[in-house]
Amino acid sequence: MNRYVMIMVSILILVMLTGCLAEPNVYEQKPDEVEEIAGFWQGIWHGVTTPFAFIISLFSDKVGIYEIENNGNWYNFGFVIGLSIMFGGSSKSTCKKKKS
Numbered sequence: 001m002n003r004y005v006m007i008m009v010s011i012l013i014l015v016m017l018t019g020c021l022a023e024p025n026v027y028e029q030k031p032d033e034v035e036e037i038a039g040f041w042q043g044i045w046h047g048v049t050t051p052f053a054f055i056i057s058l059f060s061d062k063v064g065i066y067e068i069e070n071n072g073n074w075y076n077f078g079f080v081i082g083l084s085i086m087f088g089g090s091s092k093s094t095c096k097k098k099k100s
């Protein structure tokens with residue numbers, strides 16, 4: 001019974017997180033009409049949610065992977081950090097177990 005509860009909680013959390021993915025990129029929008037420019041913290045969040053956003057973007061045009069309306073290098077830096085958090089960075093390749 002405990003296993004089923006964990007599976008249901010995991011699915012619920014995953015569905016809730018998909019609501020926080022990057023918005024679709026609208027090319028007709030003028031820079032003066034942008035409501036909020038994505039910054040460093042949103043870059044981290046978009047980097048962490050990239051795998052989920054990619055899968056959903058294959059089936060829907062309403063989800064984007066990368067926010068084009070951003071503040072530049074700080075957003076990019078946060079995006080890369082978010083990707084590193086999600087995929088483990090380079091620590092997996094440097095910490096090899098020794099064979100006995």
